[in-house]
Amino acid sequence: xxxxxxxxxxxxxxxxxxxxxxxxxxxxxxxxxxxxxxxxxxxxxxxxxxxxxxxxxxxxxxxxxxxxxxxxxxxxxxxxxxxxxxxxxxxxxxxxxxxxxxxxxxxxxxxxxxxxxxxxxxxxxxxxxxxxxxxxxx
Numbered sequence: 471x472x473x474x475x476x477x478x479x480x481x482x483x484x485x486x487x488x489x490x491x492x493x494x495x496x497x498x499x500x501x502x503x504x505x506x507x508x509x510x511x512x513x514x515x516x517x518x519x520x521x522x523x524x525x526x527x528x529x530x531x532x533x534x535x536x537x538x539x540x541x542x543x544x545x546x547x548x549x550x551x552x553x554x555x556x557x558x559x560x561x562x563x564x565x566x567x568x569x570x571x572x573x574x575x576x577x578x579x580x581x582x583x584x585x586x587x588x589x590x591x592x593x594x595x596x597x598x599x600x601x602x603x604x605x606x607x608x
Contacts, residue, residue, distance in 0.1 A: 472604055476594045479504070479559040480572075480602050486510070487563035488570045498563055499536040499575055503544050503590070505556030511540025536560060537581035541588055554589035561596040572596040582607065 479502060487500035490512055503509040513536045534542075537558060544553060564573035575595040577585065585593065586607045594604045 472594065472602065476559065476604070477602065480561050480594060480596055483559055483561035484563055484570075484572050484596065487512075487561055499560060500563075501536045501540050501558055501560035501575075503540045503553070503556050503558055505553060509540055509544040511536040511538070511543055513539070535578065535581050537577050538584060541584060550588060555591045556589070557592045557594060558585060558590050559594045571599045573598065576603070576605075 483500045483502055487498060490500060499513045501511045503511070513534065537560065540558065541553070558577075560575045560577065562573040562575035563570040574597050576597075577593060577595065582593075590607060592604060592606050594602060597603050
């Protein structure tokens with residue numbers, strides 16, 4: 471069940487994606503892994519070895535997805551077991567010609583697989599300008 475806190479975190483992710491868009495014009499997604507101190511991830515033009523593990527159906531994947539980036543950033547300072555039971559919040563900022571609006575940010579199958587493998591329990595993501603959704607992974 472969604473809580474008020476989920477809406478606040480999604481709004482923060484959306485604001486961060488908008489700011490990131492203004493500085494480098496590339497990152498449209500921003501996510502937070504929530505299990506203790508927050509860890510952030512953004513999508514960017516880069517390949518990563520972990521990406522190849524979970525995206526075998528598309529070997530030519532060029533983006534490091536925000537979800538994978540958050541996991542990689544988390545693992546730089548913490549143990550993989552610390553991800554067990556974490557929540558992931560993710561928002562997409564889409565330019566509508568006048569301003570940024572929230573858009574669907576449901577993680578792809580490869581990212582879902584990676585999140586489940588690392589023990590992330592729940593995903594909360596923007597669906598449109600007014601709606602967010604959640605999905606339990608286990």
